[in-house]
Amino acid sequence: MKSSINVFPSKGILMGCLLCALVCGIFTSQLYAQEAPKDSLKLIQLNEVIVISAGKQLDHQKQRKPLSTLDEFLESSRSINMVKRGAYAWEPTINDMASERLAITIDGMQIFGACTDKMDPITSYVDVSNLAEAQIGSGQQGAAFGNTIGGGINLKLDKSNFKPTGWNASLESAFESNYTMRVFGGELNYSDEKFYLNTDVIYRKADNYKAGGDEEVLFSQFEKYNFSVNSGYKLAEGKSIAATLIYDEANDVGYPALTMDVSLARAVIGSVSFNQDTLFGNFSNWESKMYYNTIKHVMDDTKRPDVPIHMDMPGWSETAGFYTQANLNKEKHHFFFKLDGFYNKSYAEMTMYPTNSNEPLMFMLTWPDVRTKNVGFYAEDHIPLSNASVKLSTRLAFHSNTVADDFGLNSLKIFYPEMDRTNTRFLKSFSAQYHKMLNDFHLNGGISYGERAPSVSEGYGFYLFNSFDNHDYIGDPSLTTESSAEANISVTYKKPIFEITAAANYFHVFNYIIGVVDNSLSTMTIGAEGVKIYTNLDYAQLFNASLSGRYSISNAFKLTGQVSYHRGVDDAGENLPLISPLSYRSAIDFYKNQFSASLSVDGAGEQTNYNPTYGETKSAAYATLSASFGKRFFINDNDLFVKTGIENILDTNYSTYTDWNNIPRMGRNFYVTISYSVN
Numbered sequence: 001m002k003s004s005i006n007v008f009p010s011k012g013i014l015m016g017c018l019l020c021a022l023v024c025g026i027f028t029s030q031l032y033a034q035e036a037p038k039d040s041l042k043l044i045q046l047n048e049v050i051v052i053s054a055g056k057q058l059d060h061q062k063q064r065k066p067l068s069t070l071d072e073f074l075e076s077s078r079s080i081n082m083v084k085r086g087a088y089a090w091e092p093t094i095n096d097m098a099s100e101r102l103a104i105t106i107d108g109m110q111i112f113g114a115c116t117d118k119m120d121p122i123t124s125y126v127d128v129s130n131l132a133e134a135q136i137g138s139g140q141q142g143a144a145f146g147n148t149i150g151g152g153i154n155l156k157l158d159k160s161n162f163k164p165t166g167w168n169a170s171l172e173s174a175f176e177s178n179y180t181m182r183v184f185g186g187e188l189n190y191s192d193e194k195f196y197l198n199t200d201v202i203y204r205k206a207d208n209y210k211a212g213g214d215e216e217v218l219f220s221q222f223e224k225y226n227f228s229v230n231s232g233y234k235l236a237e238g239k240s241i242a243a244t245l246i247y248d249e250a251n252d253v254g255y256p257a258l259t260m261d262v263s264l265a266r267a268v269i270g271s272v273s274f275n276q277d278t279l280f281g282n283f284s285n286w287e288s289k290m291y292y293n294t295i296k297h298v299m300d301d302t303k304r305p306d307v308p309i310h311m312d313m314p315g316w317s318e319t320a321g322f323y324t325q326a327n328l329n330k331e332k333h334h335f336f337f338k339l340d341g342f343y344n345k346s347y348a349e350m351t352m353y354p355t356n357s358n359e360p361l362m363f364m365l366t367w368p369d370v371r372t373k374n375v376g377f378y379a380e381d382h383i384p385l386s387n388a389s390v391k392l393s394t395r396l397a398f399h400s401n402t403v404a405d406d407f408g409l410n411s412l413k414i415f416y417p418e419m420d421r422t423n424t425r426f427l428k429s430f431s432a433q434y435h436k437m438l439n440d441f442h443l444n445g446g447i448s449y450g451e452r453a454p455s456v457s458e459g460y461g462f463y464l465f466n467s468f469d470n471h472d473y474i475g476d477p478s479l480t481t482e483s484s485a486e487a488n489i490s491v492t493y494k495k496p497i498f499e500i501t502a503a504a505n506y507f508h509v510f511n512y513i514i515g516v517v518d519n520s521l522s523t524m525t526i527g528a529e530g531v532k533i534y535t536n537l538d539y540a541q542l543f544n545a546s547l548s549g550r551y552s553i554s555n556a557f558k559l560t561g562q563v564s565y566h567r568g569v570d571d572a573g574e575n576l577p578l579i580s581p582l583s584y585r586s587a588i589d590f591y592k593n594q595f596s597a598s599l600s601v602d603g604a605g606e607q608t609n610y611n612p613t614y615g616e617t618k619s620a621a622y623a624t625l626s627a628s629f630g631k632r633f634f635i636n637d638n639d640l641f642v643k644t645g646i647e648n649i650l651d652t653n654y655s656t657y658t659d660w661n662n663i664p665r666m667g668r669n670f671y672v673t674i675s676y677s678v679n
């Protein structure tokens, strides 16, 4: 089926667009607009940093919804869109690319979900209470965090870092009317120049949410709690050790867009690190970390009516890893070096229970105990020139996959009799970014090349049911490494009260991995339409462009806006799935005398470039309106902060291109957040 004739924007049009924008004086660069991220990542230029820091009153005032889920925080980013299968555990995408093509780390730690159906992106295993900020790099700008095509996100943990603040504590609570979500959280911190201890706990429970027009979305409830502790001790001046531990557990999580729910999703994430301000020679900020995390994910279909065949589908993922990194300043050069590595075990199984109990049980390994080893070296050099700067970076990595389970290996050998147990690759990434200041203009441009290995599902998945296109998926261990050539450009016009940025990027992805129907195979899942095999297409092309601006109307009023355009096609000119239609957002924010307010609109045009082959239907245009009000009070020495708001004020019933199987989004929602902190 052809959805439409695809005319990919040619380079001529692209250049024309940029020129036009320049002439109009409306453009923007995200690259250098942000304040430099702190600590060890000082040198890495990020495209965007989202401040999260729950429990920090000052930051809270600027946030429209301080105790929202981490997913909502990420969704507020310019660079991230979230794929939704329910109210919980959304999947981040950057440049219209999802998990397999992104490098997502928690405080530099590699973590991999344990679900074969992408129910547990790793962002679901932390909460806002743990985090200081989300650091986002587009394309190869995210390669500092790992091998990537689309970009990288590092979720930075919140730590006192030897600030002499003494004891402080805070209590937080929130309520949201639409799905009666209750949130309770608290922190207790101590920090002095020699020692710090941060602890926090948060609990969330939500019932089914209601889409616009009071339509209840069944199986969208969830319950989650998260506990974390991190501590540091100074061994000597300029020398310290630190340790972190996060425990995160979600139960009774409904996935209305899928055929199964989750009874347990649990992560234990721990690390120890050693930091030293100096190293031999001119090296500085030496940081080394060892970490381990283990995830258990249990799917559950017992609460669903009319299940044709009951299935048990547990999955496990365990990762151990390390990194060591340092800066080096030598004359004009600002180097950053990082050596990192991880070892991951991914194992998932499926047992089917036929309704006729005389029939035998059916057992499959959907992830056959795949062991992934990756050792990488990342280096970057930032060279300031007069009114300009250049950043060069590279990542070189050795990557290997081994199928450890014999039963799983033999199952895959049905399809690939020649397959080896182990598959190794050498992955490369190179990037050059240039920045120039011309009076009030900032120009940014860059070219990059990057590679990634297939994910465990793409390489070794065994009959993974995808409810989006209603097909069973089988991996291919002999997939070729996917690679991407990328170009990005942006122009910002910046005045103290006014700023506008136009940005565009283009990815030419070679050996693009996607599921392709194989008519010779029969399905395993009852009701599935067919079987798809993960296959390398010759190439795919992705193009993203955005225009964003900020205007300070007065000291108290600030206006922001963004409109973005996206396109993705495969080598036959067919649309790629999950590509955003034209989308926009705008907001007016007010802040004065400890009082804050905002009014915002979010919307998208009709999705004209969709692809039914991948299960997509056209999503209609929509717009939603939201408002928030906040006030900070001082009670003795303590702080009380109250924030309230309404989302989707007009109770619009809508779904977007990221909503799995078009499940409708939340209707009108009132929320209130209260936080009280004692210093």
Ligand SMILES: [Cu+2]
Pocket: 115, 116, 117, 118, 119, 120, 262, 297, 298, 299
């Ligand atoms: Cu799952």
